[in-house]
Amino acid sequence: MPVLECKGLSKSYGSKRALDGIDLRVESGRIVGLLGPNGSGKTTLIKLANGLLTPTQGRILINGLEPGVETKRAVSYLPERTCLPDWMSARDLMGFYGDFYADFDKRAAEDMLSRLGVDLRARMKSLSKGSREKVQLIMVMARRARLYLLDEPIGGVDPAARDYILNTIISNYNPEASVIISTHLISDVEKVLDDVIFINQGKIILAAPADELREQQGKSVDEIFREVFRC
Template identity: 60%
Template sequence: MSDAVLETRGLYKAYGPRTVISDMNISLPAGKIIGLLGPNGCGKTTLIKLAAGILTPTDGEILVCGRQPDEVTRSFVSYLPERTYLSGRMTARSAVDYFSDFYADFDSSRAHSMMAHLGVDPDAKLKTLSKGTKEKLQLILVMSRAARLYLLDEPIGGVDPAAREYILRTIISNYAENSTVLISTHLISDIETVLDDFLFMRSGGIVMQSSVDGAREKYGKSIDELFREVYRC
């Protein structure tokens, strides 16, 4: 338990009368790529934001490597939100410099070579780049850190299939044994081959947690098919 990278105990998050996460108790180990799966609006993004430290729990606890999210956890947690969070006036190069400045675990040569591979002009302003390129650039920045926990919120939604493949391959090739990647998505068939474990989330709680291979053996179906069954209206 104490070496869990992400842990929640009785986690509860509500906005006024609306409960988004209720009584969640999970423990995610190191060295795994884990899928946080569920339909839109079930609380996946909220859980990730709580882990990233930009939301605070209403009740209960969330711990990242045993600490409540603070400036120390932020130095080893790499977060990719669903949005473009870089200023349009920045260039790719200045974004790399910015990350390099603040994050000791950032590898700028790796970032630059991935960008070159993508054909991104390092000195072009970000607002001149296409949406797909910006998303890939953000992924490159996030994955160029040697973090202990990567939080990827819907990294492949709203992106064309070629970009999806690029993103999945980047995640795979970045895999390190002592780090954990938590990917939240509703596009399950694309991602399930990349996952070690998965969690099904619904209405603010976890309804299933298993390894991908274990579930395939047990139920004889892909996680995508299993998902459709579990979530059938």
């Protein structure tokens, strides 16, 4: 059974169609890049997958189930903007995540935080933007979920922080789980991806294994993206 499946999935905001008849399957053990320009529908798809939005038409299934209480147990979501309460410390956050999610692995989180050198007592508001984003990613990746939805995890951080974030994703790789990374920063993520999905104006333009694309076209995914989306 695929971890994520979309069948004729559409979402409209008023008269604007944000997603237009998407068909998609993501199998377990895959790291998938959801790649598209701004406003292409990436965030809408991710919000549908974690139940923050409901489809206008069609279906979206997580482990065969419509988004709901059961699927939220299995889905770990990194929103585009950090949403950590800024008065909490990293230690508070671990308690917070542990209370909400039975699959939260506190030891893994502690381990990652100590390697990052974050003071567990420091409040979020005292940390830099980059550190806050890393702490949030650690909370998300420390869950033993089946599906990780990472919405623009590397936007707005410096290249060293990008490497840290991508390494965190690689080191938490689990063949039972899938990771979907939405981004438009393709050259940074392409080495990490099994599969790429190009999305534009609410439609899927291309879905293929990354190495297959590179082999067939003799170009990087970044170059292919620039050609497909040339303005």
